[in-house]
Amino acid sequence: MPAGLIERMYAFQVYPREVEEIKGGQVTNVASIQEILDVAFDQSNLTQGPGIGFNFTSVSRNHAVRDFLLSIAFGLPDEALKAAEDLSLRLASAMDNRSNPALFAVSTHQVKSNPSSRSVVLWTFPQQAVFRFSAGSDSTVIDLMDAFNRESNVRKAALFTGENGKVDFLGGKVLDLQGTTSTKPAADFWVVKFLDAQLQLGAKEGSRLLATALRNTHDKCREDPGAQAQVHSAILGIISSNQSLYSLQDVEDRYLSGSTAEVFHNQVKSEPTRTSSFQLDESVFESQIHYRIYTLQTGVIVSVPLEVAGTVEVTDEEDRRTLKLSGMVMEEKLRSRRG
Template identity: 35%
Template sequence: MALGALLAASAFEVSPRQEGGFQGGFVENLDDLSAALNEKSMIDALRSGTPMNFSFEADSRLHEVRDSVMSFAFDGDEAVRLEATRALCGRLASQMDGRNKNCLLLTSLHAMSSDAAKEVIIWMFPYDRVIQRSGQHVQLQDAFSLTSGLRKAASFAGMNLKSGFLTGKALDHQSSNVDQRVATFWISGFLGAELQVQSREGTALAAKLFRAANKALAGDEKSQEQLVAGITSLRNRADRPWTIENIGEQLLPPGPAREAFAAAAGFGPETHAPFSLDVDQFDERIKFRVFKLENGITVSSPFVEVGKNVQVKESADGATLYAQGKIRGETIRSTS
């Protein structure tokens, strides 16, 4: 969905730990800026951002970022709008450190189909050095790259109501960065928000992490069995919301299994976001449970059949596998 008409925009340069004195103001050439922001790659990235909601104190609707965004959207006084964007600059600077470079914080205001609704987008563009040529004169200058340099953005839309601008979408092109401090300061630090993970995304992530942990523990059968026990517990307790962090801490015992799961998960904000487990989707993604027997036989079973047509019975001598079902096909293959 394209952006609505660009009504106003401000841009300020922000340095790590800067306290006031932000250089910038309102953007005058709105037509040129609108064309740049409406590049397909920019819009596609923004609209596919991760849903989020502001984190409020108990029984409070006060939030520095939300208040600034709503002032920019609905207060027609230019001085108030500039003060709101300077507040955003100060908050961003306080979250930046030596690992962050100077950036351009751009705030844009867009019309929506309803005259009472507005959309505000906060864009963060990185500092760069460019070579500018004019005839025979060549100079190295400072600049901020827009269309090729978008790293982070956040979009909020709604009306000027108590229930407005409570949620939005966050874009963070550094979310897979090894340095999780760099990857998460935008959403939880600067925006003061938490991710909303939908059931489908959360379920897919949980299954992916279990598979990754199982692969990392190849050869450690005891820890792999603990992962299987964790999977079973998660499926049996799908009636409550889970976070990735909760799964690791509550369903896996201390030791290699929990450590492998945590290592695969990392420390991004998505690990703290609650979601509802879709058991059918989870089973589809977990796929099969493989049993290796002492006699050299390997049995591969859909996970959902374990406990039904595939039974594992414990005894003093160890666990024994029992399986039954009609033969639907037979193949011969080499083990080499």
């Protein structure tokens, strides 16, 4: 779903550490790029990204980035432009030589469900080989948007939504396609240095992420029964535990080892995501990973609730796994494949 009708947009050419080289300004022909931006927003799945919260130093909730966002969303035109320029300077200062030059865009959108609210989206796109800039003129805008049209793959983004109030714009959602452990020093600048924030996974989001990581680990270890047994024990341990707060790193350290831990670790490599704690939502977790499913050579599919999976016997004989199950039939149904 698109972010909403664009009210304001700004675009800048940003090079690492080169604050004197930043060029760009307000985009005046926003209607012509609404559709392109909508597509980029939908493809990014930004609304499903990890949550972040700003690092406030006092109860007054003063925060430079938050102040910039509020000015961009609700300030007078001159205030909004100045805030967008300040954000581009902040981004350049946060980047280092391991970061690539980028097209940095800032857009403000109407929120259809609440006329008093606005959404602000921060985007970075790969830099083009050639740019023709004339900062503050219409030609700058046209050249920037030509480049935008040619290369619209989002690399990093952040979404903030709210009203112009004391309890709004305290955090948002982020996208970081470079946020892996191998590129962590270069990627940290987006959330930590640039936004001055920390990752905060919500209960549903974190529970769903954990369940998906465990399920994928189980599937990737199909040739290793011992590894699958570790995953199975981890799932049962989580379900039966009284522990309320989890992180992916906690689960890995507590329940997994060896190659199983390595496979699980590779499901989510971004360290802020891995170490971010969340409240376990049991209903969401179990809805994602409630059954262990076996498909037999005959085409029969056996679906076993995890809490009784111990009643199923799986043996390995000459590179073949055999399932044995017995029990009293309590109900029998006849269904077509369409259910």
